[in-house]
Amino acid sequence: MKILFMLRDPFYEAYPTFIEAARELGEVETLYPDRGIEKAEIIKEIANTDILVVAKVKIDKEVIDAGARLKYIIKYGAGYDNIDIDYAYEKGIAVTNSPGQNAESVADNVFGLMLATSRNITKKDHEMKSNHWELSVGHEIYMKKIGIIGFGAIGKAVAKRAMGFSMEAIAYGHYLDPLAAKELNVRFVTLEELLTTSDYIIISTSLTEKNKGLINQNTIRLMKRSAYIINVSRGGLINEVDLMEALNQKQIKGAGLDVFSAEPPQNALPLLDNVVATPHIGGATYEALVRMADVTMTNIKRYLAGEELLYRVYPQEVRK
Structure with a gap:
């Protein structure tokens, strides 16, 4: 049984015992996408792989077809848009993810980006490191x-964190949770x-595919000129050309962006003065890495034992 890991370099460095534990379950091979790997190398390595553990590398039809022995793909994280779920299902390959395991970490980052954009924290830090001392006036997030x-x-x-800042919270989404909304004092509204x-x-x-480019020229026009956009999901949810224009024209106040359509970004969006960007x-x-690793190891053991897998991912048609 061969397990192929394709994770970002810091994941290996932060939790080395994870790979050591995996070696007790089978042969282990590791690839390092952050250092740059060609698709040909991925195809070569996956040819004799049984279980693939992947973070951000795109797993398309060509890669799946190259995995003659591939029977199980584990997404090391929640979002699985980098995996062709439909084709994997068609080929009889199981796919699982780790939903919710990094939610607290991402939510922390949301507030970090909110505070950084509202108070010009990153800009002021850069100025201080350049021996420049200058006052700037920002905005509170309290009661917003x-x-x-x-x-x-x-x-x-x-x-939940917004409650601590006495913020009024509203939400929009296709999957509603009225009980959680009541507990968290959240009101569901239209987009x-x-x-x-x-x-x-x-x-x-x-x-x-339905919400790609959700934030665009038309939806930005609806926003307050004092509004901030914070994106911690996927870059494809924003039309980056439209956002750049809006930020340059001061149609909105600013943006805090942790994700981009292309990563690393191929445009000047992260360089704008009213953008705080993180990679x-x-x-x-x-x-979060420990929690995701625990789910991953549990599922590998379940797979080897022939047991039902946790957090199985199915195509949209099957989920309906």
Whole structure:
């Protein structure tokens, strides 16, 4: 049994015993996407792989077809848009993920981005390191309205933190949880109401073909000129050309972005003065990595024992 790991370098460094434990279950091979790997190398390694553990590398039809022995793909994280779920299902390959395991980490990062954009923290830090001392006036997040797009594990964790800042929380999403909303003092609204009334718009929903480019020229026009956009989900949810134009024209106040359509970004969006950008670090905490590793190891053991897998992912048609 061969297990192939394709994780980001810091994951290996932060939790080395994870790979050591995996070696007790079978042959282990590791690839390092952050150092740059060609698709040909992935195809070569996956040819004799039984279980694939992957973070961000794209697993498309070509890669899946190259895995003659491939029977199980584990997404090391929650979002699985980098995996062709439909084709894997068609080929009889099981797919699982680790939903909710990094929700607290991502929610922390939401508030880090909110505070950084509202108070110019990163800009002021850079100025201080350049021996420049200058006052700037920012905004409180206390008692502001926060609009959460996507009320899953991350959205709920954001709403819980918002209570500590006495924020008014509203949410929009296709999957509603009235009980959690009541406990967290969240009101469900239409997307239009959320966009027109929120001071902070938090994007924490999964990327699908239907919501790709959700934030665009038309939806940005609905927002307050004082609004901030915070995206911790997927870059594809925002039309980055439209957002850049809006930020340059001061149609909105600013943006805090942890994710981009292309990573690393291929445009000047992270360089704008009214943008605070981070390199997809939302779920990158020691605590979250341990939780995701625990789910991954549990599922590998379940697979080897022929037991039912946790957090099985199915195509949209099957989930209906």
